[in-house]
Amino acid sequence: MGWLHRIYRIAGVLVASQLRTGRTGSDPNSFFGRGISLVVYNVVGFLLAYGAVASILRSPGAAVFLDPAASTALVLPLVPAIALGAVLVAGVLFELSNSPRFSSSDSINWLPVLPEEYVLASALAIAYSYSITLALTLGASLALALAAGAFGPFLLAALLGAVGLLLGGLLLEMLRAVSQHAASALGGRSGRFTLFARAAAILAVGVLFVFLFNPVLFLALLRSAGTVDAVSTDLPFLWSTRALSAAIAGAWDEVGLFVAGQLAVVFLIGYAAAELRARYWYPTPSEIRLSAHVFGRRHAVLAFLGFRPEEAAVVSKDLRGMVRRREMVPLLIVPIVFGLFGVLGLESQGTGGLGVFTTTVWVAWISGFFGLLLATTSIGQERRAFQNLYAAPLSAGNLFRAKAGSVGLLAGAYAVVTSALMAARFGFDPELAIGLAIVALTAVFEGTVLGLAFATRYSDFQDRPRPQYLRPSAMLGAMGLGFLLLFGTIAPLAFWLTNPGYGAGSLPLLVAGIGLAVVVLGAGGMSARTGMEQLLREIPF
């Protein structure tokens, strides 16, 4: 059973790598640096989710708006899909961040480990790391299932949820290998076009992957088209969902069929991931040459925007990095997928008041989320090259403006382009389109300062084996706080945009939205600036 022990040990190292992210100063053997801590997080999460839903079910009048049986039939089949979707989205954002510089020199490549063993260990580590999503979903589902007398299907959902997590991990391993190949495919060529083509290839692979294999997005799209039942039978990665629907209906022969089918799919995906790993683990060295460099070229646009030369240098470097660094490209995948999802999924809302409201909320939230995501990762993505900025004559203010600038420019461009596309698609008049863009840009600025406030305090600078840009707990905090504050700003502004003519009636909404935005920008900006000063006092690695 040596191979089983090897898989266990490798998975343990990968989990420890994630848990100890950014904890260079603390005791690595403390409870929070050990894999067992995830079990505690899961148990706490499970109990909290269970308690929350159970208390709702017990509340007076719950029976009026919540039918446990119908809710169980709706929620339980989605448990594996939610687990798989969460692993895919989070994994694309945070699991593919290993620099290609280390892809070939990772010790795992020269230790006596088979590709199959590594792929399984890595998938298990990913599944275990993100098991909190399953714990939360199962906690909520248990309360419903007990009320509906569906404990048997619940147990099956727990099992298939775990299978969903593992499937997500295996799919990510496939994506890791395929994107590695996409990055290497143009090796040996020269010129800037090659760099863009390489980034576009990685982006295309990632977008396709997340879109095709993310059942949460897929189901939402299918549901909007009213074809869930017809299609889920034909899609292998939805067979868990199909099996659970059958279990709730009592059709246990169908359950056996679809569960066996789902397990076969997991095996096949695992086999494919191991094959791809064996074939593409070694990246072709990058030999791209650019045309002759002109020294001292002025950053005219950045200067026009008010950046000092040293700030413009950092902004320019960061923007280049977004296109040229393979590990940064995945950060673009999720906003693009959500943008596409918005274009396709929001169509059914129409162009009336509800359509304007949901479109504004969606575009602004995704833009703000993109800004938040880029900002939270903007310090950690420097990795150990951050020492360049320490030794250089840059003040905290310089670095704050440079980082906010590079994030704001990229996410701002995304907000403007997405607003324009959505406005064109749904026939918004020019005033409404400008309003949509302004709300989206406000969200971008909020996301940027919030993200920088976290990034300056909780960034991770480690290079391998499982680098994160920000400590996972801080990322959860940033996303949670960002979601609340962004929604708090966007919702009243979107509502005002829907009905600007209400006069005095809608004025409080406008004031509330703008007021919250000003508070978030002011407090977030100050916090980010203070964090940058603290960060520059001493290098954190």
Add this chain to the structure above:
Amino acid sequence: MAAGEPLGPRADVARPSPGPWALEVEGLVKSYGSTPALRGVSFAVPAGSIVGLLGPNGAGKSTVMKAIVGVLRPDGGRLRILGTDFRTDPLELKHRVGYVPESPALYEFLTGAEYLDFVSDLYGLPAALRAHRIGTFLDALELRGHENSLISGYSNGMKQKIALTAALLHRPRLLILDEALNGLDPRAARIVKELLAKLTREEGIGVLFSTHVLDIAEAVCDRVVILYRGVVVAEGTAAELKRRSGTPNSGLEEAFLALTGGDSLREVVAALLR
């Protein structure tokens, strides 16, 4: 302990003629958690000289250097760079200091030329001057022809050359070189050594230079400071250190081993072979 004088900083060791100091380190203290890394380190680098900082792994050499360039914040002690307390105006002083870290982490997604241009921007070097200086370094260090390739494709030695160029571009008055000759081919190493000698003699810059290659230290450095477990155990010229350690006719390596507890080496090797 080998024969020779007792360990510990020596007040009686003659320092070079008191002139303007490029660097003065006094009572530097730094701990990582509960582990002391530096325990009252004091030494100085006169302008126009190269001082070698030697010591076994973990002695605190890199910690001293990082504290000097502002990457680490010391817990206590005083740092004066070019006569000015570092805390007075760190940004202005950084303009006058060049630093090559032990493991240069460069932005590998930039080309060599783009990286050097980026660094020049940070130091505010005029365009014409930077083009001239970068071109000169590229030619001298045989990087010409590679400058428009991504750094990710460079060998370790080429990366080291880029890091060295970046540290020298703005003509610093104080150079901090942490194992800076590691990975360089013999020709480049000789060029750098002669360049350092010229820069110190003719332009009066001060250089603090750490290395494990004691032959290089002996050949390059005017004076040597030996750090051991966070304390300066010896300071002086190579000849002075050899005399103090009781190994006047050997290389600096013997003196170094004698001063840092290397007399038990035979027992260690014997134990390894058992």
